[in-house]
Amino acid sequence: MVTTRMSGEPVQIIRVKDGHSIEFNEPELERILLADNVKDRPVVVISIAGEYRQGKSFLLSFFLRYLRNNARSNWLDDADTPLRGFQWRPGSTRETTGILLWHEVFLMTNSKGEEVAVLLMDTQGIFDCESTMKESTTIFSLSMLASSVQIYNLMGNIKEDDLQHLQFFAEYGMLAQKESERHPFQKLLFLVR
Numbered sequence: 001m002v003t004t005r006m007s008g009e010p011v012q013i014i015r016v017k018d019g020h021s022i023e024f025n026e027p028e029l030e031r032i033l034l035a036d037n038v039k040d041r042p043v044v045v046i047s048i049a050g051e052y053r054q055g056k057s058f059l060l061s062f063f064l065r066y067l068r069n070n071a072r073s074n075w076l077d078d079a080d081t082p083l084r085g086f087q088w089r090p091g092s093t094r095e096t097t098g099i100l101l102w103h104e105v106f107l108m109t110n111s112k113g114e115e116v117a118v119l120l121m122d123t124q125g126i127f128d129c130e131s132t133m134k135e136s137t138t139i140f141s142l143s144m145l146a147s148s149v150q151i152y153n154l155m156g157n158i159k160e161d162d163l164q165h166l167q168f169f170a171e172y173g174m175l176a177q178k179e180s181e182r183h184p185f186q187k188l189l190f191l192v193r
Helices: 026-033 056-068 133-146 160-177
Strands: 010-016 022-024 043-050 099-102 106-109 115-123 149-154 188-192
Touching (some): 010 133, 056 115, 099 133
Parallel strands (some): 043 149, 149 188
Antiparallel strands (some): 010 099, 106 115
């Protein structure tokens, strides 16, 4: 697996504005996807979504460490090095709002020998005390539509409510995707921690 990269930081692609409306940051997305080393390659977007304050940004920072270490088997060996990447902190106040895309693009060779551009996406946690159900649904659904791999981050076990919410978000996403010929929901993974 060969990797090259551009330096990066989180970039807000979807912002929740006052009044709970959604704003799409098209110029930033174009800056990432239309870069010379990305624009003619297939793109793989790995996204994590789930309840707020459950470690999504923390986990994505581990993914960044793995990708930055060129997928070496000893990528976790340096436990003394601080984890850098998406902002995270302990506590009950949300850190991530809207949808963030890591600006650093990782060029990797997939199992078919094709070079693909790998991007990491972080999402606002669902069901926090500051968000409406509409916001949570929109953020989760957009994440599902935009990602190649959607990770549904769950704590403890998979509950019936989790599956009902997933079904609702997926149906909402399917309605939004109805006019397109693209194939949404390429891969869904449940991460139960």
